[in-house]
Amino acid sequence: MSNSGIYVQVPFCQTKCTYCNFHTGVVASSRFRPYVEAVCREIREHRLLLEAAGANWPGRWRGGGVARETRSEDLAVDTVYIGGGTPSLLDAAHLQNILNAIRASFAADLTEVTLEADPETIEAGKAAAWVRAGINRVSFGLQSFSDKELVAAGRMHRRADIYRAVPILREAGIRNISFDLIAGLSHQTKASWGQSLQELAGLAPEHVSVYLLEIDEDSRLGKELLQGGEKYSARSVPSEDDMVEFYEMAQQVLRAAGYRHYEISNWAKPGYESKHNLKYWRREPYLGFGAGAHSFSGTERWANAHDAAAYVTAVQGGRMPVEQHETMTAESALEEELFLGLRQLDGIDLAQIERDYGVSLAARFDPLTSAGLVERDGSIVRLAPERLTISNEVFVELMR
Numbered sequence: 001m002s003n004s005g006i007y008v009q010v011p012f013c014q015t016k017c018t019y020c021n022f023h024t025g026v027v028a029s030s031r032f033r034p035y036v037e038a039v040c041r042e043i044r045e046h047r048l049l050l051e052a053a054g055a056n057w058p059g060r061w062r063g064g065g066v067a068r069e070t071r072s073e074d075l076a077v078d079t080v081y082i083g084g085g086t087p088s089l090l091d092a093a094h095l096q097n098i099l100n101a102i103r104a105s106f107a108a109d110l111t112e113v114t115l116e117a118d119p120e121t122i123e124a125g126k127a128a129a130w131v132r133a134g135i136n137r138v139s140f141g142l143q144s145f146s147d148k149e150l151v152a153a154g155r156m157h158r159r160a161d162i163y164r165a166v167p168i169l170r171e172a173g174i175r176n177i178s179f180d181l182i183a184g185l186s187h188q189t190k191a192s193w194g195q196s197l198q199e200l201a202g203l204a205p206e207h208v209s210v211y212l213l214e215i216d217e218d219s220r221l222g223k224e225l226l227q228g229g230e231k232y233s234a235r236s237v238p239s240e241d242d243m244v245e246f247y248e249m250a251q252q253v254l255r256a257a258g259y260r261h262y263e264i265s266n267w268a269k270p271g272y273e274s275k276h277n278l279k280y281w282r283r284e285p286y287l288g289f290g291a292g293a294h295s296f297s298g299t300e301r302w303a304n305a306h307d308a309a310a311y312v313t314a315v316q317g318g319r320m321p322v323e324q325h326e327t328m329t330a331e332s333a334l335e336e337e338l339f340l341g342l343r344q345l346d347g348i349d350l351a352q353i354e355r356d357y358g359v360s361l362a363a364r365f366d367p368l369t370s371a372g373l374v375e376r377d378g379s380i381v382r383l384a385p386e387r388l389t390i391s392n393e394v395f396v397e398l399m400r
Protein backbone atom coordinates (compact mmCIF):
# COMPACT_ATOMS: atom_id res chain seq x y z
CA MET A 1 0.00 0.00 0.00
CA SER A 2 1.43 3.35 -1.00
CA ASN A 3 0.52 6.49 0.91
CA SER A 4 0.17 9.91 -0.61
CA GLY A 5 0.36 13.32 1.00
CA ILE A 6 -1.94 16.30 0.62
CA TYR A 7 -0.72 19.87 0.73
CA VAL A 8 -3.18 22.75 1.20
CA GLN A 9 -2.00 26.28 0.48
CA VAL A 10 -3.47 29.25 2.36
CA PRO A 11 -1.91 32.34 0.72
CA PHE A 12 -2.94 34.98 3.27
CA CYS A 13 -0.82 36.87 5.79
CA GLN A 14 -1.37 39.74 8.21
CA THR A 15 1.49 41.72 6.74
CA LYS A 16 4.30 41.18 4.25
CA CYS A 17 7.68 40.27 5.76
CA THR A 18 10.48 42.35 4.25
CA TYR A 19 12.31 39.32 2.80
CA CYS A 20 9.19 37.47 1.57
CA ASN A 21 9.06 36.36 -2.06
CA PHE A 22 6.06 34.03 -1.71
CA HIS A 23 2.80 34.57 -3.58
CA THR A 24 0.91 35.64 -0.50
CA GLY A 25 -1.36 38.58 0.07
CA VAL A 26 -2.68 40.72 2.89
CA VAL A 27 -6.44 40.59 2.36
CA ALA A 28 -9.63 41.30 4.29
CA SER A 29 -10.77 38.31 6.34
CA SER A 30 -14.01 38.33 4.32
CA ARG A 31 -11.94 36.71 1.53
CA PHE A 32 -11.19 33.65 3.68
CA ARG A 33 -14.58 31.94 3.41
CA PRO A 34 -14.91 31.92 -0.41
CA TYR A 35 -11.31 30.76 -0.64
CA VAL A 36 -11.88 27.87 1.79
CA GLU A 37 -15.06 26.92 -0.08
CA ALA A 38 -13.07 26.77 -3.34
CA VAL A 39 -10.39 24.60 -1.70
CA CYS A 40 -13.05 22.22 -0.34
CA ARG A 41 -14.67 22.02 -3.78
CA GLU A 42 -11.31 21.37 -5.47
CA ILE A 43 -10.68 18.56 -2.97
CA ARG A 44 -14.13 17.00 -3.40
CA GLU A 45 -14.03 17.24 -7.21
CA HIS A 46 -10.34 16.46 -7.66
CA ARG A 47 -10.90 13.35 -9.80
CA LEU A 48 -13.22 15.13 -12.23
CA LEU A 49 -11.01 18.22 -12.42
CA LEU A 50 -7.84 16.18 -12.98
CA GLU A 51 -9.47 13.99 -15.60
CA ALA A 52 -10.83 17.01 -17.44
CA ALA A 53 -7.34 18.57 -17.46
CA GLY A 54 -5.74 15.30 -18.65
CA ALA A 55 -3.50 15.08 -15.58
CA ASN A 56 -2.11 11.63 -14.94
CA TRP A 57 -3.40 10.92 -11.42
CA PRO A 58 -3.10 8.30 -10.13
CA GLY A 59 -0.04 7.85 -12.30
CA ARG A 60 2.92 5.61 -12.72
CA TRP A 61 5.21 6.51 -9.93
CA ARG A 62 8.52 5.38 -8.59
CA GLY A 63 8.22 3.73 -5.22
CA GLY A 64 11.23 2.02 -3.68
CA GLY A 65 13.08 2.93 -6.85
CA VAL A 66 10.81 0.77 -9.02
CA ALA A 67 8.35 2.21 -11.51
CA ARG A 68 4.95 0.60 -11.19
CA GLU A 69 1.32 1.23 -11.95
CA THR A 70 -0.77 2.38 -9.02
CA ARG A 71 -4.48 1.82 -8.68
CA SER A 72 -6.71 4.44 -7.18
CA GLU A 73 -7.53 2.18 -4.25
CA ASP A 74 -3.79 2.09 -3.46
CA LEU A 75 -3.71 5.81 -2.90
CA ALA A 76 -4.39 6.14 0.77
CA VAL A 77 -3.55 9.52 2.25
CA ASP A 78 -1.68 9.58 5.55
CA THR A 79 -0.26 13.11 5.79
CA VAL A 80 -1.75 16.56 5.37
CA TYR A 81 0.25 19.77 5.47
CA ILE A 82 -1.65 23.07 5.64
CA GLY A 83 0.89 25.76 4.80
CA GLY A 84 1.08 29.30 3.59
CA GLY A 85 1.01 32.12 4.08
CA THR A 86 -0.32 32.03 7.60
CA PRO A 87 -3.06 29.37 7.69
CA SER A 88 -3.49 29.82 11.45
CA LEU A 89 -5.30 33.06 10.55
CA LEU A 90 -8.27 31.03 9.31
CA ASP A 91 -11.16 30.22 11.62
CA ALA A 92 -10.81 26.78 13.18
CA ALA A 93 -14.12 25.88 11.46
CA HIS A 94 -12.48 26.58 8.05
CA LEU A 95 -9.66 24.18 8.84
CA GLN A 96 -12.18 21.61 10.07
CA ASN A 97 -14.08 21.94 6.76
CA ILE A 98 -10.90 21.37 4.74
CA LEU A 99 -10.00 18.27 6.76
CA ASN A 100 -13.58 16.97 6.52
CA ALA A 101 -13.43 17.35 2.72
CA ILE A 102 -10.16 15.38 2.64
CA ARG A 103 -11.58 12.60 4.81
CA ALA A 104 -14.71 12.42 2.64
CA SER A 105 -12.78 12.34 -0.67
CA PHE A 106 -9.81 10.04 0.01
CA ALA A 107 -9.04 6.80 1.81
CA ALA A 108 -7.59 8.89 4.60
CA ASP A 109 -5.90 7.46 7.66
CA LEU A 110 -4.20 10.64 8.78
CA THR A 111 -1.18 10.04 11.00
CA GLU A 112 0.41 13.49 10.58
CA VAL A 113 -1.65 16.65 10.09
CA THR A 114 0.51 19.78 10.19
CA LEU A 115 -0.64 23.37 10.47
CA GLU A 116 1.78 26.23 9.88
CA ALA A 117 1.19 28.93 12.47
CA ASP A 118 2.62 32.24 13.58
CA PRO A 119 2.99 32.65 17.33
CA GLU A 120 0.83 35.78 17.65
CA THR A 121 -2.18 33.94 16.16
CA ILE A 122 -2.31 31.27 18.89
CA GLU A 123 -5.27 31.30 21.30
CA ALA A 124 -6.40 28.57 23.67
CA GLY A 125 -9.84 28.20 22.06
CA LYS A 126 -8.38 27.96 18.56
CA ALA A 127 -5.73 25.45 19.61
CA ALA A 128 -8.32 23.19 21.26
CA ALA A 129 -10.47 23.33 18.10
CA TRP A 130 -7.44 22.46 15.94
CA VAL A 131 -6.84 19.34 18.03
CA ARG A 132 -10.53 18.37 17.76
CA ALA A 133 -10.26 18.79 13.96
CA GLY A 134 -7.35 16.31 13.91
CA ILE A 135 -4.36 18.65 13.69
CA ASN A 136 -1.53 16.97 15.58
CA ARG A 137 1.54 18.94 14.49
CA VAL A 138 2.15 22.69 14.49
CA SER A 139 5.00 24.23 12.52
CA PHE A 140 5.89 27.61 13.96
CA GLY A 141 7.46 30.38 11.90
CA LEU A 142 9.55 31.79 14.77
CA GLN A 143 12.56 32.86 12.68
CA SER A 144 14.34 34.44 15.68
CA PHE A 145 14.07 35.09 19.43
CA SER A 146 15.48 38.61 19.00
CA ASP A 147 12.87 41.40 18.88
CA LYS A 148 15.33 43.65 17.02
CA GLU A 149 15.64 41.05 14.23
CA LEU A 150 11.89 40.34 14.18
CA VAL A 151 11.05 44.04 13.85
CA ALA A 152 13.56 44.52 11.02
CA ALA A 153 12.15 41.47 9.20
CA GLY A 154 8.61 42.87 9.44
CA ARG A 155 7.34 39.92 11.49
CA MET A 156 4.18 40.41 13.54
CA HIS A 157 5.25 38.42 16.61
CA ARG A 158 7.78 39.18 19.31
CA ARG A 159 9.85 36.91 21.55
CA ALA A 160 7.20 37.08 24.31
CA ASP A 161 4.56 35.67 21.90
CA ILE A 162 6.65 32.52 21.46
CA TYR A 163 6.76 31.90 25.22
CA ARG A 164 3.00 32.58 25.44
CA ALA A 165 2.07 30.33 22.49
CA VAL A 166 4.05 27.15 23.16
CA PRO A 167 2.38 26.33 26.55
CA ILE A 168 -1.05 26.96 24.98
CA LEU A 169 -0.33 24.37 22.31
CA ARG A 170 1.08 21.87 24.79
CA GLU A 171 -1.95 22.38 27.04
CA ALA A 172 -4.25 21.77 24.06
CA GLY A 173 -2.52 18.43 23.42
CA ILE A 174 -0.13 19.17 20.54
CA ARG A 175 2.73 16.72 21.06
CA ASN A 176 4.64 17.52 17.88
CA ILE A 177 5.89 21.09 17.42
CA SER A 178 8.35 22.31 14.83
CA PHE A 179 10.22 25.63 14.97
CA ASP A 180 11.62 27.48 11.95
CA LEU A 181 14.64 29.72 12.39
CA ILE A 182 16.23 31.92 9.74
CA ALA A 183 19.98 32.47 9.66
CA GLY A 184 20.90 35.76 8.02
CA LEU A 185 18.25 38.21 9.27
CA SER A 186 19.26 41.86 9.50
CA HIS A 187 21.03 42.70 12.80
CA GLN A 188 21.77 39.03 13.48
CA THR A 189 25.14 38.49 15.17
CA LYS A 190 26.94 35.43 16.36
CA ALA A 191 25.79 36.29 19.91
CA SER A 192 22.11 36.85 19.01
CA TRP A 193 22.02 33.73 16.82
CA GLY A 194 23.57 31.67 19.62
CA GLN A 195 20.95 33.08 21.98
CA SER A 196 18.11 32.09 19.58
CA LEU A 197 19.50 28.57 19.32
CA GLN A 198 19.79 28.23 23.09
CA GLU A 199 16.26 29.52 23.68
CA LEU A 200 14.93 27.18 21.02
CA ALA A 201 16.67 24.21 22.65
CA GLY A 202 15.22 25.28 26.00
CA LEU A 203 11.67 25.05 24.64
CA ALA A 204 12.46 21.55 23.29
CA PRO A 205 10.35 21.37 20.12
CA GLU A 206 10.27 17.94 18.51
CA HIS A 207 11.47 19.27 15.16
CA VAL A 208 13.56 22.19 13.92
CA SER A 209 14.09 23.75 10.47
CA VAL A 210 16.93 26.22 9.89
CA TYR A 211 16.89 28.17 6.65
CA LEU A 212 19.64 30.41 5.30
CA LEU A 213 18.06 33.69 4.22
CA GLU A 214 17.92 33.95 0.45
CA ILE A 215 17.14 37.51 -0.52
CA ASP A 216 14.98 37.56 -3.61
CA GLU A 217 15.44 40.71 -5.65
CA ASP A 218 11.67 41.12 -5.87
CA SER A 219 11.22 41.23 -2.10
CA ARG A 220 11.13 44.64 -0.39
CA LEU A 221 14.49 43.92 1.25
CA GLY A 222 15.96 42.69 -2.03
CA LYS A 223 14.91 45.85 -3.88
CA GLU A 224 16.36 48.00 -1.12
CA LEU A 225 19.67 46.12 -1.24
CA LEU A 226 19.86 46.50 -5.02
CA GLN A 227 19.36 50.26 -4.66
CA GLY A 228 21.95 50.48 -1.89
CA GLY A 229 19.27 51.83 0.45
CA GLU A 230 18.89 51.68 4.21
CA LYS A 231 15.24 50.72 4.67
CA TYR A 232 14.41 47.39 6.34
CA SER A 233 17.88 47.49 7.93
CA ALA A 234 19.30 46.47 4.58
CA ARG A 235 22.79 47.58 5.64
CA SER A 236 22.72 45.18 8.60
CA VAL A 237 22.28 41.94 6.65
CA PRO A 238 24.98 39.45 7.78
CA SER A 239 27.63 38.36 5.28
CA GLU A 240 27.60 34.94 3.61
CA ASP A 241 30.56 33.91 5.77
CA ASP A 242 28.54 34.83 8.87
CA MET A 243 25.65 32.72 7.62
CA VAL A 244 27.92 29.71 7.10
CA GLU A 245 29.11 30.15 10.68
CA PHE A 246 25.50 30.43 11.93
CA TYR A 247 24.58 27.19 10.14
CA GLU A 248 27.56 25.38 11.68
CA MET A 249 26.59 26.72 15.12
CA ALA A 250 23.07 25.30 14.57
CA GLN A 251 24.57 21.91 13.70
CA GLN A 252 26.55 21.89 16.95
CA VAL A 253 23.84 23.18 19.29
CA LEU A 254 21.10 20.95 17.88
CA ARG A 255 23.30 17.85 17.93
CA ALA A 256 24.16 18.55 21.57
CA ALA A 257 20.44 18.99 22.34
CA GLY A 258 19.60 15.52 20.98
CA TYR A 259 18.35 16.34 17.48
CA ARG A 260 19.20 14.20 14.46
CA HIS A 261 20.16 16.17 11.38
CA TYR A 262 18.23 14.29 8.68
CA GLU A 263 17.90 16.79 5.83
CA ILE A 264 20.04 19.81 4.92
CA SER A 265 17.63 22.23 6.64
CA ASN A 266 15.90 19.87 9.10
CA TRP A 267 16.58 18.30 12.47
CA ALA A 268 14.30 16.05 14.56
CA LYS A 269 14.14 14.28 17.88
CA PRO A 270 14.12 10.50 17.20
CA GLY A 271 10.90 9.50 15.42
CA TYR A 272 9.76 13.07 14.74
CA GLU A 273 11.10 13.52 11.19
CA SER A 274 8.40 15.18 9.06
CA LYS A 275 6.54 12.31 7.38
CA HIS A 276 4.96 14.69 4.90
CA ASN A 277 8.13 16.48 3.83
CA LEU A 278 9.97 13.17 3.48
CA LYS A 279 7.56 12.39 0.63
CA TYR A 280 8.91 15.39 -1.30
CA TRP A 281 12.53 14.31 -0.91
CA ARG A 282 11.68 10.67 -1.67
CA ARG A 283 9.65 11.61 -4.77
CA GLU A 284 6.48 10.01 -3.48
CA PRO A 285 3.16 11.27 -4.88
CA TYR A 286 1.28 14.17 -3.36
CA LEU A 287 -1.62 16.38 -4.34
CA GLY A 288 -1.70 20.11 -3.69
CA PHE A 289 -4.90 22.12 -3.29
CA GLY A 290 -5.30 25.88 -3.20
CA ALA A 291 -3.69 28.80 -5.06
CA GLY A 292 -0.13 28.05 -6.14
CA ALA A 293 -0.18 24.51 -4.70
CA HIS A 294 2.04 21.96 -6.45
CA SER A 295 1.24 18.29 -7.17
CA PHE A 296 3.37 15.33 -8.20
CA SER A 297 2.04 12.04 -9.55
CA GLY A 298 5.39 10.31 -10.08
CA THR A 299 5.50 11.15 -13.77
CA GLU A 300 4.00 14.62 -13.89
CA ARG A 301 4.22 17.83 -11.90
CA TRP A 302 1.66 20.59 -12.03
CA ALA A 303 0.92 23.79 -10.16
CA ASN A 304 -2.27 25.73 -9.56
CA ALA A 305 -2.72 29.39 -10.44
CA HIS A 306 -0.83 31.55 -7.95
CA ASP A 307 -3.36 34.36 -7.92
CA ALA A 308 -5.92 33.55 -5.21
CA ALA A 309 -8.78 35.38 -6.95
CA ALA A 310 -8.06 33.63 -10.30
CA TYR A 311 -7.89 30.31 -8.47
CA VAL A 312 -11.29 30.84 -6.79
CA THR A 313 -12.87 31.92 -10.09
CA ALA A 314 -11.55 28.82 -11.89
CA VAL A 315 -12.81 26.39 -9.23
CA GLN A 316 -16.18 28.15 -9.03
CA GLY A 317 -16.43 27.74 -12.82
CA GLY A 318 -15.72 24.00 -12.56
CA ARG A 319 -12.29 24.34 -14.21
CA MET A 320 -8.99 22.82 -13.11
CA PRO A 321 -7.05 25.85 -11.78
CA VAL A 322 -3.70 24.67 -13.21
CA GLU A 323 -1.22 27.17 -14.65
CA GLN A 324 1.93 25.01 -15.04
CA HIS A 325 2.34 21.41 -16.09
CA GLU A 326 5.42 19.28 -16.73
CA THR A 327 5.76 15.67 -17.80
CA MET A 328 8.95 14.24 -16.37
CA THR A 329 11.56 12.84 -18.74
CA ALA A 330 13.94 10.07 -17.60
CA GLU A 331 16.66 12.73 -17.42
CA SER A 332 14.67 15.19 -15.30
CA ALA A 333 13.50 12.37 -13.01
CA LEU A 334 17.11 11.24 -12.52
CA GLU A 335 18.21 14.80 -11.70
CA GLU A 336 15.47 15.06 -9.11
CA GLU A 337 16.42 11.67 -7.69
CA LEU A 338 19.97 12.92 -7.10
CA PHE A 339 19.13 16.47 -6.02
CA LEU A 340 16.29 15.58 -3.64
CA GLY A 341 17.86 12.31 -2.48
CA LEU A 342 21.14 13.94 -1.50
CA ARG A 343 19.35 16.58 0.57
CA GLN A 344 18.71 13.72 3.00
CA LEU A 345 21.75 13.10 5.16
CA ASP A 346 21.29 9.31 4.94
CA GLY A 347 22.22 9.70 1.28
CA ILE A 348 21.20 7.71 -1.79
CA ASP A 349 21.76 4.17 -2.99
CA LEU A 350 23.78 4.85 -6.12
CA ALA A 351 23.74 1.24 -7.38
CA GLN A 352 19.94 1.15 -7.07
CA ILE A 353 19.54 4.42 -8.99
CA GLU A 354 21.96 3.24 -11.68
CA ARG A 355 19.90 0.06 -12.10
CA ASP A 356 16.56 1.93 -12.15
CA TYR A 357 17.69 4.45 -14.75
CA GLY A 358 20.11 2.27 -16.74
CA VAL A 359 22.97 4.76 -16.35
CA SER A 360 26.46 4.86 -14.89
CA LEU A 361 27.05 7.77 -12.50
CA ALA A 362 30.67 7.04 -11.56
CA ALA A 363 32.05 9.83 -13.77
CA ARG A 364 29.81 12.36 -12.01
CA PHE A 365 30.54 11.23 -8.46
CA ASP A 366 34.22 10.22 -8.52
CA PRO A 367 35.58 13.81 -8.71
CA LEU A 368 33.23 14.90 -5.90
CA THR A 369 34.38 11.99 -3.74
CA SER A 370 38.05 12.79 -4.44
CA ALA A 371 37.41 16.43 -3.47
CA GLY A 372 35.87 15.32 -0.16
CA LEU A 373 32.48 16.83 -0.99
CA VAL A 374 30.62 13.53 -0.87
CA GLU A 375 31.26 10.35 1.12
CA ARG A 376 30.87 6.78 -0.15
CA ASP A 377 29.95 3.82 1.99
CA GLY A 378 29.56 0.86 -0.39
CA SER A 379 26.85 1.93 -2.80
CA ILE A 380 25.51 4.61 -0.42
CA VAL A 381 26.57 8.15 -1.31
CA ARG A 382 25.94 11.14 0.92
CA LEU A 383 27.02 14.76 1.20
CA ALA A 384 30.00 15.15 3.53
CA PRO A 385 28.41 16.41 6.80
CA GLU A 386 31.07 19.09 7.30
CA ARG A 387 30.59 20.43 3.75
CA LEU A 388 26.81 20.90 3.79
CA THR A 389 27.10 24.67 3.54
CA ILE A 390 28.42 24.28 -0.01
CA SER A 391 25.78 21.74 -1.05
CA ASN A 392 24.61 24.07 -3.84
CA GLU A 393 28.04 23.90 -5.48
CA VAL A 394 27.91 20.10 -5.25
CA PHE A 395 24.50 20.03 -6.93
CA VAL A 396 25.71 22.35 -9.71
CA GLU A 397 28.71 20.06 -10.36
CA LEU A 398 26.48 16.99 -10.32
CA MET A 399 24.00 18.38 -12.84
CA ARG A 400 26.64 19.48 -15.37
Ligand code: SF4
Nearest residue numbers: 013016017020024085
Ligand atom coordinates in the same frame (compact mmCIF):
# COMPACT_ATOMS: atom_id res chain seq x y z
S1 SF4 B 1 4.58 35.00 7.13
FE1 SF4 B 1 5.71 33.85 5.55
S2 SF4 B 1 4.42 33.92 3.72
FE2 SF4 B 1 3.66 35.51 5.12
S3 SF4 B 1 4.71 37.39 4.48
FE3 SF4 B 1 5.96 36.47 6.11
S4 SF4 B 1 7.47 35.15 5.04
FE4 SF4 B 1 5.82 35.67 3.58
